[in-house]
Amino acid sequence: MLNIYELDRSALAALLEEWGEPKFRFKQLWEWLYDKRVADYDAMTNLPQTLRDRLKAETVMGSLQVEMQQSSQDGTHKRLYRLHDGQLIESVLMPYDDHRRTACISSQAGCAMGCVFCATGQMGFARNLTSTEIFEQAMRFAQELAEEGDRLSNVVLMGMGEPFHNYRAVIEAIRRLMDDLGIGARHITVSTVGLVPQIRRFAEEGLQVTLAVSLHKATDAERNDLMPINKKWHIADLIDACHYYVEKSGRRITFEWAAIAGENDTPEEAHKLGQLLSGLNCHVNIIPLNPTGGYAGQPADMDAINAFIGILETYNVPATVRVRRGIDIDAGCGQLKSRVIRPGDIAIAE
Structure with a gap:
């Protein structure tokens, strides 16, 4: 499955165009990903549900899987x-x-x-x-x-x-x-x-x-x-x-x-x-x-x-x-x- 973070601006715009999305969708999606730094497609409320569903079905938001975490008293x-x-x-x-x-x-x-x-x-x-x-x-x-x-x-x-x-x-x-x-x-x-x-x-x-x-x-x-x-x-x-x-x-x-x-x-x-x-x-x-x-x-x-x-x-x-x-x-x-x-x-x- 495609990692969305592997796509630069031109590649992400090309993907959305290939999916038949209007050009302004690129700016909306980019802002959610990098300006607002949202990690959940469902939270991208100005994107149509059909696009959110396709993003969830065909892409992942990152490939790193948490194996273990530790937190210190100093934060x-x-x-x-x-x-x-x-x-x-x-x-x-x-x-x-x-x-x-x-x-x-x-x-x-x-x-x-x-x-x-x-x-x-x-x-x-x-x-x-x-x-x-x-x-x-x-x-x-x-x-x-x-x-x-x-x-x-x-x-x-x-x-x-x-x-x-x-x-x-x-x-x-x-x-x-x-x-x-x-x-x-x-x-x-x-x-x-x-x-x-x-x-x-x-x-x-x-x-x-x-x-x-x-x-x-x-x-x-x-x-x-x-x-x-x-x-x-x-x-x-x-x-x-x-x-x-x-x-x-x-x-x-x-x-x-x-x-x-x-x-x-x-x-x-x-x-x-x-x-x-x-x-x-x-x-x-x-x-x-x-x-x-x-x-x-x-x-x-x-x-x-x-x-x-x-x-x-x-x-x-x-x-x-x-x-x-x-x-x-x-x-x-x-x-x-x-x-x-x-x-x-x-x-x-x-």
């Missing part, structure tokens, strides 16, 4: 979706006191990057998501918020997978988030472990989207152990690409730093990072590590993190601590999926 909602081929992906909705409503969405089922501290990286890679599967994760949250009189304000591609390993679909999804859901480019963040050619390519896209780079170590020898991708693109190449991105886009770049006790939270590490980033228009986002069963590291404490930030300030490198959300549930990337995997759920790609 965070974590959702596990089963895809049409049985693969599992995760999405998270995070509400903030300043009225931001941020969706964290996945770009792949699994991940090929193999970062040792990441639950998704420990699973291996299954497949890329389509642009519609990426977009639909945000759309689901947008619909539910609309029902409550609220709206989705931000989207971060920091869920399962490496977005730049699925570059074309991610760019298509970002453009749909902007065009169809009205999410401003500066309210969208895409995160990468450091795929250097794609960072340079992204700089040419002309998008004012925020770029976040998962760094976590400031020297090659140490980063190689945490993030195997560093053996292909060394830190010098990565930082050079980041300078290029900043120059081309005019945007400040964010570096993600998962603070691991005794591993990368020391004054020595802070000095290395400050020296590496000094002079680059950037911001360091420090996140206490989300522990996983496959990695023995533990989150750094706030005393160590505050001292770390103080040292970075001496290099004129701004840094803040990202508040961890959903700590009482499996809100970290890949954590919920790792609890419910059944035999056959993960088909590892060759």
